[in-house]
Amino acid sequence: MKKRVLGAAAIFAAAALTLAGCSGSGGSSSSTDSAGSITYWASNQGTSLQNDKDVLQPLLDKFTAQTGVKVNLEVIGWNDLQTRIQTAITSGVGPDVVNIGNTWATSFQATGAFLPFDDSAMSAIGGADKFAATALSTGGAAGQTPTSVPLYGYAYGLYYNKAMFAAAGLTPPTTWEDMVADGKKLTDPAKGVWGTSIEAGSYTENNHFAFITSAQNGGAYFDGSGNPTFTQSQNVDGIQRYIDLMQTDKIADTADAQYSTGTESISNFAKGTAAMIFNQNNAEANLTADGMDASQYGVVPIPAPASGKPVASFIAGINLSVFKNTKNQDAALKFVNFMTSPDTQSALGKPFSSIPVLKDATPTFTTDPDIAKTFSNIYNNLSQPLPTVPLEASFETEVGNSMNTLFATVATGGSVSSSDIQSALNTAQEKVAASN
Amino acid sequence: MVLTTEKPEVAPVGVASAPGAVKLPKKKRPKGWWLPFALIAPAIVFELLIHVIPMIVGIWMSFIKLTQFYIANWSAAPFVGFGNYQIALNFNGAQGQALLSSFLVTCGFTILVVGLAWGFGMAAAVALQKAFRGRAIFRTMFLIPYAVPMYAGIITWKFMFQQNTGVINQILGALHLIDPNNPPFWLIGNNAFVAMVVVAIWKLWPFAFLMLMAGLQTINEDLYEAASLDGAKPFRQWRNITLPGLGAVNNVLLLVLFLWTFNDFNTPFILFGGGEPPAGDLISFHIYNTSFITLNFGFGAAMSVLLLLFLMLVSAIYLVFINRRSRRA
Numbered sequence: 001m002k003k004r005v006l007g008a009a010a011i012f013a014a015a016a017l018t019l020a021g022c023s024g025s026g027g028s029s030s031s032t033d034s035a036g037s038i039t040y041w042a043s044n045q046g047t048s049l050q051n052d053k054d055v056l057q058p059l060l061d062k063f064t065a066q067t068g069v070k071v072n073l074e075v076i077g078w079n080d081l082q083t084r085i086q087t088a089i090t091s092g093v094g095p096d097v098v099n100i101g102n103t104w105a106t107s108f109q110a111t112g113a114f115l116p117f118d119d120s121a122m123s124a125i126g127g128a129d130k131f132a133a134t135a136l137s138t139g140g141a142a143g144q145t146p147t148s149v150p151l152y153g154y155a156y157g158l159y160y161n162k163a164m165f166a167a168a169g170l171t172p173p174t175t176w177e178d179m180v181a182d183g184k185k186l187t188d189p190a191k192g193v194w195g196t197s198i199e200a201g202s203y204t205e206n207n208h209f210a211f212i213t214s215a216q217n218g219g220a221y222f223d224g225s226g227n228p229t230f231t232q233s234q235n236v237d238g239i240q241r242y243i244d245l246m247q248t249d250k251i252a253d254t255a256d257a258q259y260s261t262g263t264e265s266i267s268n269f270a271k272g273t274a275a276m277i278f279n280q281n282n283a284e285a286n287l288t289a290d291g292m293d294a295s296q297y298g299v300v301p302i303p304a305p306a307s308g309k310p311v312a313s314f315i316a317g318i319n320l321s322v323f324k325n326t327k328n329q330d331a332a333l334k335f336v337n338f339m340t341s342p343d344t345q346s347a348l349g350k351p352f353s354s355i356p357v358l359k360d361a362t363p364t365f366t367t368d369p370d371i372a373k374t375f376s377n378i379y380n381n382l383s384q385p386l387p388t389v390p391l392e393a394s395f396e397t398e399v400g401n402s403m404n405t406l407f408a409t410v411a412t413g414g415s416v417s418s419s420d421i422q423s424a425l426n427t428a429q430e431k432v433a434a435s436n
Numbered sequence: 437m438v439l440t441t442e443k444p445e446v447a448p449v450g451v452a453s454a455p456g457a458v459k460l461p462k463k464k465r466p467k468g469w470w471l472p473f474a475l476i477a478p479a480i481v482f483e484l485l486i487h488v489i490p491m492i493v494g495i496w497m498s499f500i501k502l503t504q505f506y507i508a509n510w511s512a513a514p515f516v517g518f519g520n521y522q523i524a525l526n527f528n529g530a531q532g533q534a535l536l537s538s539f540l541v542t543c544g545f546t547i548l549v550v551g552l553a554w555g556f557g558m559a560a561a562v563a564l565q566k567a568f569r570g571r572a573i574f575r576t577m578f579l580i581p582y583a584v585p586m587y588a589g590i591i592t593w594k595f596m597f598q599q600n601t602g603v604i605n606q607i608l609g610a611l612h613l614i615d616p617n618n619p620p621f622w623l624i625g626n627n628a629f630v631a632m633v634v635v636a637i638w639k640l641w642p643f644a645f646l647m648l649m650a651g652l653q654t655i656n657e658d659l660y661e662a663a664s665l666d667g668a669k670p671f672r673q674w675r676n677i678t679l680p681g682l683g684a685v686n687n688v689l690l691l692v693l694f695l696w697t698f699n700d701f702n703t704p705f706i707l708f709g710g711g712e713p714p715a716g717d718l719i720s721f722h723i724y725n726t727s728f729i730t731l732n733f734g735f736g737a738a739m740s741v742l743l744l745l746f747l748m749l750v751s752a753i754y755l756v757f758i759n760r761r762s763r764r765a
Contacts, residue, residue, distance in 0.1 A: 090508070090510075090733070111506075111731075112505075202711065203711040255599055390505070393730065397730060407624075412620075
């Protein structure tokens with residue numbers, strides 16, 4: 001009898017422990033700042049978290065010397081940033097100033113946790129006029145007071161290997177069809193050489209190309225009132241075109257289906273096993289580290305189909321937001337002003353390989369003037385913002401993840417037809433709608 | 437998120453208050469009557485703070501529309517009754533279908549992992565029961581997966597499972613089990629399930645081994661001697677002596693293995709990162725993705741409550757079953 005009671009108690013204790021194991025993520029960071037200090041969460045832009053600290057700390061010291069405001073810096077990796085910000089919003093305990101991926105701007109704006117940059121806040125940071133129009137358009141939903149301002153700009157480009165193109169007698173492609181034809185000429189599976197290499201297991205990159213190819217086709221993922229329109233034929237055709245790089249054109253290796261870190265394709269490009277890659281303009285640091293000099297490659301806009309619209313990128317980048325519940329709004333706005341000042345921008349442009357977000361600023365992200373010119377052109381003239389609707393974050397995840405699965409199907413010997421894509425998009429749309 | 441249940445610390449209350457419950461109604465309280473209450477008070481306070489209150493908050497969350505529009509101001513979130521549950525349990529809708537398929541994947545995963553981890557643990561424990569030279573070395577080696585930090589262990593498996601550079605495909609290729617020119621993927625597509633099961637077993641079986649090994653020490657050696665004098669073969673000895681002798685250990689062990697495995701989050705999270713293949717979509721990972729990435733915490737909480745109910749139901753049935761059996765014995 002006694003033994004049984006003990007046994008039951010032990011089982012219960014074990015059960016309690018086990019169930020409890022699943023509980024709680026109440027992470028919070030205290031912001032018990034004294035009057036003269038603010039907390040700043042920076043995203044990981046450099047080659048490592050430590051590298052970011054090393055780059056930012058001297059500038060923060062300069063800010064402290066100028067204003068007397070002390071800045072407590074924390075650099076947060078991309079895996080954690082979104083969750084950390086969500087936790088901060090949910091709990092009301094967080095930093096004063098934070099970096100956000102600019103595509104999250106509208107989703108976070110909808111939470112109401114960020115300070116709107118109205119006229120007075122905007123003039124405290126130097127006025128809206130100082131920003132390039134493209135960059136500023138990512139600050140929040142159209143027609144609403146933005147809750148973030150641009151900090152670093154990025155854009156996609158098509159990197160091509162000059163030597164491989166010259167050896168095959170090719171010039172950089174100007175249409176999607178050209179690009180595929182060039183890719184086929186450059187592909188030689190026996191030697192392990194491919195026309196291109198794509199991060200087909202990265203849901204973020206997959207989502208970016210769902211958007212870019214759809215925009216080239218004149219499609220959209222949301223209508224004017226913010227409702228999802230995932231299943232339009234332009235979207236289906238766009239995804240089909242991108243997946244066909246691996247499926248029917250066979251200019252991308254099936255091994256790419258498990259690439260997800262954003263660096264595998266860069267490393268293939270540096271090794272010469274891929275002749276072209278799609279990458280944002282911050283590839284230079286990685287390429288140099290992998291032993292490829294900037295003189296060995298060129299960059300052109302990602303081409304659209306001959307009959308398509310000239311869209312080569314979405315407006316990528318990092319924005320700065322201020323938490324509405326900050327106890328030190330003046331200091332926070334001063335800090336935003338400092339980070340978006342011409343001096344700080346040009347100091348950070350090189351280490352973080354970013355396109356300037358200020359009007360008429362000179363790019364410092366690359367040593368190659370042609371590449372700088374190309375990217376500035378793509379960013380300012382050939383880019384569209386990702387949908388600025390509150391459901392953007394769900395759209396990124398759901399559509400990106402469906403594409404991971406579609407690529408996995410191709411890589412494991414299956415085939416993906418347009419009706420498969422249609423039904424995947426339909427499921428993604430239902431999920432996004434249902435979870436709203 | 438809300439998966440907690442009460443611990444038995446509260447049990448001593450009745451015992452402690454017993455001296456006060458003497459028949460005379462107006463009797464003066466004995467000196468120091470408050471001491472037992474004072475001693476258990478911290479436990480109760482922390483129990484409330486750590487388990488009960490978060491659980492109640494979680495249940496409350498499941499009844500409100502806690503989406504991105506309201507997470508900065510929870511009190512403004514509209515009450516939706518069972519709306520979140522309806523979405524989760526509508527198996528014709530996309531979310532319900534995804535939850536159901538995740539649930540089924542998790543069931544298959546749990547049965548395989550618990551069964552095999554228990555089997556390996558039992559085999560190893562029995563094999564190392566008799567003293568022999570080097571037994572301590574084996575015991576230590578078998579426990580290594582349990583000692584390796586989980587993240588480090590799983591990330592190593594992730595490297596080994598890579599299609600083009602992973603050591604697993606190299607070994608399989610060397611053994612001519614696969615076509616080296618077209619090696620299989622392990623981390624995407626349907627094989628992801630296999631990879632996940634292998635890693636989870638690797639991670640879990642040392643615990644089963646440890647528990648069973650400890651349990652074996654309590655079985656009297658004389659029983660085996662007597663049995664072999666009577667001509668019982670090793671399997672018979674195992675079935676009629678070892679297994680009943682381990683009854684109490686197994687009761688707890690199987691339940692714990694089940695709950696841990698069913699709730700496994702780390703294995704898919706580290707193995708697949710953000711983009712999980714459908715075959716590797718375990719339920720707690722699924723709930724995390726749905727609530728954190730799509731910013732819908734009310735719906736996530738509803739799924740968590742459903743998971744909690746399911747696990748409580750299974751545990752309760754299991755306990756009733758075990759109790760009946762031990763009463764019969």
